[in-house]
Amino acid sequence: MDRQDRDGLPAYERIKAEIRTRIREGEWGPGDPIPGESELAASFGVSRLTAHRALRELAREGVIERRRRRGSRVAVRTGRDIVLEIPRIERLVAELGAVYELRLLARRTLVPPAEIRARLELAAGERALHLLLLHLADRRPFQLEDRWINLLAVPAAADADFTAIAPGSWLLEHVPWSEAEHVIAAENADPATAAALGIRPGEAVLVIERRTRNRNRVVTWARFRHPGASYRLATAFAPRS
Amino acid sequence: MDRQDRDGLPAYERIKAEIRTRIREGEWGPGDPIPGESELAASFGVSRLTAHRALRELAREGVIERRRRRGSRVAVRTGRDIVLEIPRIERLVAELGAVYELRLLARRTLVPPAEIRARLELAAGERALHLLLLHLADRRPFQLEDRWINLLAVPAAADADFTAIAPGSWLLEHVPWSEAEHVIAAENADPATAAALGIRPGEAVLVIERRTRNRNRVVTWARFRHPGASYRLATAFAPRS
DNA sequence: CCACGAGATTTGCATATACATATTCCGCTG
DNA sequence: CAGCGGAATATGTATATGCAAATCTCGTGG
Known part of the structure; x- marks a missing residue:
């Protein structure tokens, strides 16, 4: 130059x-x-x-x-937070060297129960898209996904083929801009979760909940469950402001 | 202007x-x-x-x-990762509206076992500082911290008073720059962990492991355990490149 | 002696200008 | 028509210059 x-x-x-x-x-x-x-x-x-x-x-x-x-x-880095990157599920599985598969267990458009309605910040009587999916790594259950999509925010989701692409990836490609809140927790598997994930009831399960917003509207709310024993979410971070 | x-x-x-x-x-x-x-x-x-x-x-x-x-x-945001911020423990507790307390359970300088030595990337026979701490929120166990510090990377840690300041905060203020890797998992509490956290053995525990580097050396490795039932790590993110 | 105001200093924003560089587009040649 | 080379174009980096804004310092007046 x-x-x-x-x-x-x-x-x-x-x-x-x-x-x-x-x-x-x-x-x-x-x-x-x-x-x-x-x-x-x-x-x-x-x-x-x-x-x-x-x-x-x-x-x-x-x-x-x-x-x-x-x-x-x-800079004195007091108060600096730690930042953690969560890769998308397909990449996560790929990095383990495993074969990724997606199974759509249920798909319905319905008026959500009150608790979900509040999380989606939806008007009473408004319908939403509910999905239940199982993500597999080398044919073994890796993640159970329980997702609700606000069709007012993303009408195109009604026609998307979620047997081919995971909703998380589909949304990333179709929603222009977003912010999200996360909750991470551990819980003992209830019988239904245990059956879906192929573990024993009571075994530890890693739970991640994510609510995504766009233009001040809730786009989607999802709860992910991982078998705690087999699964470890490993990530790297760099400190930022 | x-x-x-x-x-x-x-x-x-x-x-x-x-x-x-x-x-x-x-x-x-x-x-x-x-x-x-x-x-x-x-x-x-x-x-x-x-x-x-x-x-x-x-x-x-x-x-x-x-x-x-x-x-x-x-930008088409395919492949974009999700970023999650983990606040420091004091702030985390403060945001819950609870009183934060720190209890130093053990402090020893010793040659670490082989597994830890590998994680710290330490030479054979080299000594490290081991800390066991309990973080309390409103007098109830909130986090059990099992930490090893590489004294070659941070000699000043040998003289720090970890009854007054949490090692994580102390390190943030004394190590100029760093990167870290994380592992997040869920596990069933073993008897020792259950006793320390005041829960029943077998209850779900949220486990976070963090290894921090500076100048290509491992500064510290720590394992944090939270009672899964009571604890939820809630954070927000903004999408980044 | 304290308060207040006038420099002095350092960062912050913006302009006009020039040239470098990557990449697409188009036309020429074989 | 395929392939190659150069023109066109948009971004990338850098200079010199000027003024704005924040804030620390110091001197002066009450």
């Missing part, structure tokens, strides 16, 4: 990498001040805007904190 | 908001092309660089996809 892109990296990326290295190596500890935009610009031989971009992006990534007049300093 | 910051927002933020709104309202669906930098610059009355910044940030946030010559389009 310009004089010195010896690493093939843009100048602002080289500055970011340099600062990150010094923080990682402990040269600059949490709370320590780091050079300002003008100083960095001079020492790297770039314009202030380029140094500004490097610092701005580091700030957005949560690596540093910036305030006018006060300058930039290494 | 300039001519028109009627919302108090910078120009690039107003452009981002406008684009996000059109996507959310469905005017532009997944995969649809959106106006280019020059076009946006003209229609908003800003320079191309300002429009560029708006689009660049939206791309980084995963809202749109950009390619040279091809232009920008609304």
